[in-house]
Each structure stands twice: as C-alpha cells, then as structure tokens.
Amino acid sequence: MTIEDQINNTSLPKHLAVIMDGNGRWAKSKGLFRTKGHEQGSKSVKEVVEGCAEIGIPYLTLYAFSTENWNRPQREIDLLMKLLVSSLRKNQKTLQKNNIKLNAIGNLNALPEKVHTELLEVINATKTNNRMTLTIALSYGSREEILKTVKEISHKVKNNLISPSDIDETVINNHLYTKNLPDVDLLVRTSGEQRISNFLLWQIAYAELYFTDTLWPDFKKEDLFKALLNYQNRERRFGKTSEQLKK
Ligand code: IPE
Ligand code: IPE
Ligand code: MG
Numbered sequence: 001m002t003i004e005d006q007i008n009n010t011s012l013p014k015h016l017a018v019i020m021d022g023n024g025r026w027a028k029s030k031g032l033f034r035t036k037g038h039e040q041g042s043k044s045v046k047e048v049v050e051g052c053a054e055i056g057i058p059y060l061t062l063y064a065f066s067t068e069n070w071n072r073p074q075r076e077i078d079l080l081m082k083l084l085v086s087s088l089r090k091n092q093k094t095l096q097k098n099n100i101k102l103n104a105i106g107n108l109n110a111l112p113e114k115v116h117t118e119l120l121e122v123i124n125a126t127k128t129n130n131r132m133t134l135t136i137a138l139s140y141g142s143r144e145e146i147l148k149t150v151k152e153i154s155h156k157v158k159n160n161l162i163s164p165s166d167i168d169e170t171v172i173n174n175h176l177y178t179k180n181l182p183d184v185d186l187l188v189r190t191s192g193e194q195r196i197s198n199f200l201l202w203q204i205a206y207a208e209l210y211f212t213d214t215l216w217p218d219f220k221k222e223d224l225f226k227a228l229l230n231y232q233n234r235e236r237r238f239g240k241t242s243e244q245l246k247k
Helices: 023-029 034-055 067-071 074-097 113-125 142-158 169-175 221-232 242-246
Strands: 015-019 059-066 100-105 132-140 186-189 208-211
Touching: 023 034, 034 059, 034 074, 034 132, 034 221, 059 067, 059 074, 067 074, 067 132, 074 100, 074 113, 100 113, 113 132, 132 142, 142 169, 186 221, 208 221
Parallel strands: 015 059, 015 186, 059 132, 100 132, 186 208
Antiparallel strands: none
16 A cells, blocks of 8 residues: 555645755755755655645745745855745746635735746736635744734734734734735655754644654655644644543
8 A cells, every 4th residue: 555545535634834954955965056956846846745745735934935045145045045046936836727816925025026027917816716825924933923913913903903812813813914824734844854844833832743854855745745744743732631532
C-alpha cells in the first residue's frame, strides 16, 4: 500500500501551513548559487499545491517571504522577487486547471510594484475558484500583523465604533490578514529548523507541529503525504482529556 492509500480522507487538516525552508542549504550542498535553490524550491511548491488539491485539503498557506527576509542581501531579494513574478505567470494555468483560488497575506505594499500588480492580477483571475484556497505569505510577519490589528481596533474604539468590552477573539480574527481563513491545523517546517520564525503566531495556537529534515527543494508529494499520515495519528485534545474525546 502506498503512503497516499493509507491517508484517511475524512480526517485531513482543513488548513495546512508550510514554512518552506532550506533552499540555500540545498544549493550549497550541490555547489550551486542560492538562487538555484530557490528555483528548485518553486518546483516543490507546484508539487505540494497539486498534492493538496488532489487529496482534498481546502486551505494551504505557504510562507514565501518574511518581513525579516528584507534584511537579506539586495541581490538575493531581487532574484526572489523576479522568481515570484515568473512563477506566478507560469502557474496561473495550473491554478485555473485545478480550480484553485490565490490569496496573499502580508504587507503587500512593501513589495516591488511589478510583483504587487502581477499578484493582484492572478488573485483577481482566480477569485471565483473554489476547490482550494492557496495563500502565499509575502512580506509577512506575525508581529507586524498583530500590530496592524491593534492599531485598527484602537482607531475604532477611539471613534466609538466599538467598545473595549466588545473586543473578543472574533474581533481580532476579523482584523488579521487571515480573516477569511480557519485556524491552522497542521504546520510543517522543512530543513530541520525547529522554530516558527514569526509565522502565524495567533493562528497556530492549537496547530500540530511537524518538523522534517528534508530540505524544501527535495520535498515532494510523498513527503507531504508522510506529514499528513503523521498528523492523522495524533490525538488533538484541545485541553480535554483523552477519555472525554472517546465519548
Ligand atoms: C527558504 O530557504 C526560502 C526563503 C526564506 C525565501 P532559505 O533561503 O531560508 O534557505 P536556507 O535556510 O538558507 O537553507
Ligand atoms: C522563514 O525562513 C521564512 C520563510 C520560509 C519564507 P528563514 O530561513 O528566513 O528563517 P530563519 O530566519 O532562519 O528562522
Ligand atoms: Mg532559511
């Protein structure tokens, strides 16, 4: 039986988030420039997007560029941005064919205009697709997102649009970039690093975490299915006891 056959389609994560890490190390191990790693990494993106759509995961969120990644050498940033535009163009067909809606989270205004425009174009072209929502986290940082939320809610309080006692989790959720997405069920990080790196801090409150040593450019459908199988063998208790869940 293949790994895919062992997956139970009735208990898949509704929202899978992935920290795609290890492109640079992959390239270095082969004596190549870091850019080659990013190029190869975009092939893994295609694999995972298609794999998730095929198996029936409704929400997939990929961490592509963090607010901290702006501190990388300008040359690498430029190449990453160029690669983004070309893969958006190249993959628009795949998105349409698979009925996938593209979404983006992060401080998109910080992106070069060309990237921003291209991104909005693909988002607009795929907006009625409904098999899966693919969210790309771009220029995304969870602390920046939380700050933005606090500021927006403070303004509303100041203008008497909302009273402090009405602020609850739903109000906060509705001001996050992720307002239309459910909480994350499974967070995967590749490349052996075991940290969150400012990704979806609020949204992963009860996510299952899965770390693999596989570098992102080597991450294929099989690796995705392995992560899903691992997730399905966990008991998500949400604070309750195991006995309560069995009732
Ligand atoms: C992930 O790979 C891609 C981005 C952060 C844009 P890295 O570029 O971080 O690769 P490593 O961690 O240096 O190997
Ligand atoms: C996290 O990877 C961001 C993305 C995958 C886009 P990094 O490689 O930037 O993370 P750190 O800084 O090593 O934690
Ligand atoms: Mg890295």
